[in-house]
Amino acid sequence: MAIIYPWLQSQWSQVMVLQQQQHLPHAMLLTGSHGLGKTEFAHALGQALLCRSPLSDDVAGQACGKCHQCSMVAAGTHPDFYIIKPAPPKNSKSKHPILTIRIESIRDLCSKLSQTSQMSGYRIAIIEQADKMNAAAANALLKTLEEPGDNTLLILLSTDTSRLPATIRSRCQQFKFVSPSFPQVENWLQLKGDFSDTASCQQAFQLSHHAPLTTLEVAGQWPQRELLASALLAESRHEDILDYALKLSQADRHSLLGWMLDWVNDLARLSIAPDSCEQVINQASIQPLTQLARLVDRPGLFRLQTQLLQTLQQGSIALNPQLLWENLLLSWKHLFQPQTRSSSRP
Ligand SMILES: [Zn+2]
Structure with a gap:
């Protein structure tokens, strides 16, 4: 059964109050960054509304996990519980296809929701990554x-509501999920993660933009993160930054681009406000970042920021990975050598 994470319990209670007062909207839009637990929350809510004997203790209102309804949900066979997810294009042979929610899936869902409930209870539809429609x-x-008809709840999830049409947003009640503070999640992270001490736990939390579920993934990402840090600091060790392009091209592109954007944002922050050290994401590299921030070509930095954002949005479009990294690393290198900005590799 889906669980309610500890940092979402007050949000859960608010939704349960709405339900008890029969004020639950028929369309909810759960928004907030990746790694906060929106998907689990949506599933737990759907299961709770279908359950015949929801729990009254602990996390009140949660599905019991034992009744016939709960068993069908767990087996994926509940006739009134629909889950829509983005999928690759039909017959796609690409290794990294662009995922979308297509009209066929939505038409199919709408047709099922227009019929009466099979189990004479709620009908729940969860649309994950709704901005991929x-x-x-x-x-x-x-x-x-x-x-949507009586006793029907549509739950849409999105990390980026700006990509959802206004016509969709205006028809849903929005529930914004915000990042918890470190004290709110420290115990949970220590219990679930493999952190040697509080400092490393806090560092991972910072690197994951305060998203607890992402924090647990940081431990497995260290080698790739270290590789990027070595590349970005190569020049200060008199190494050739371009020697890193091949290695970077073999690692996970999306993650690396996101982390490089963090480095660029840290530099921008420190170059504008040198005292803003506490907000820096890459705390372990605060010293070199502070030094680089004094040298950085700020217009070039903002161009690189745009370049990274655009490359991230292009997502899975085929690009020669090594060329991509040579290009990005050169842009980075030139941020600190404005006089050689137009030169290329010797
Ligand atoms: Zn149940």
Whole structure:
């Protein structure tokens, strides 16, 4: 059964109060960054509404996990519980296909929701990564969002609501999930993660932008993070930064691009406000970052920021990975050598 993470319990209680007062909306939009537990929350809410004997202790309102309804949900066979996720294009042979929610999935869902409930209870539809709906799919959902029928709840999830059409957003009640503070999650992280001490736990929390579920992944990412740090600090050790392009091209592109963006944002922060050390994501590299921030070419830094954001948004579009990294590393190198900005590799 889906669980309610400790930092989401007050949010859970608020939703349960709405439900008890029969004020639960028919369409909810759960927003907030990746790694906060939105998906588990949505599943737990769906399961709770279908359950015949929800718990009254501990986390009140949660599904019991034992009744017939709960067993069907657990087996993936509940006829009134629908989950829509982005999928690759049909017949795609790409290793990194672009995932979308297509109109066929939404039409199919809307047609099922227009029929009566199979179990004479709630009907729940969860649309994960709803911002991956293409325009036709979003349009097809509008009518159902407006009049979903009795005892129907649509739960849409999104980390980036700016990518959702305003027509979708305006038809849902938005529930914003915010990042917890470190004291709120420290015990849970220590229990679930493999951290040697509080400092390393806090460092991982910072690196994951205060998203507890992502914090648990940081431990497995150290070698790749170290590789990027070595590349970005190569020049200060009199190494050739371009020697790192091949190794970087073999690692996970999306993660590396996100981390490089963190480095760029840290530099921007320190170059504008040298005292803002506490907000720096890469605390372990605060010294070299502070030094680099004094030398950085700020317009170039903002160009690199845009370049990284655009490359991240292009997602899975095929690019020669080694060329991509040579290009990015050169842009980085030139931030600190404005006089050689137009030169290329000797
Ligand atoms: Zn149950």
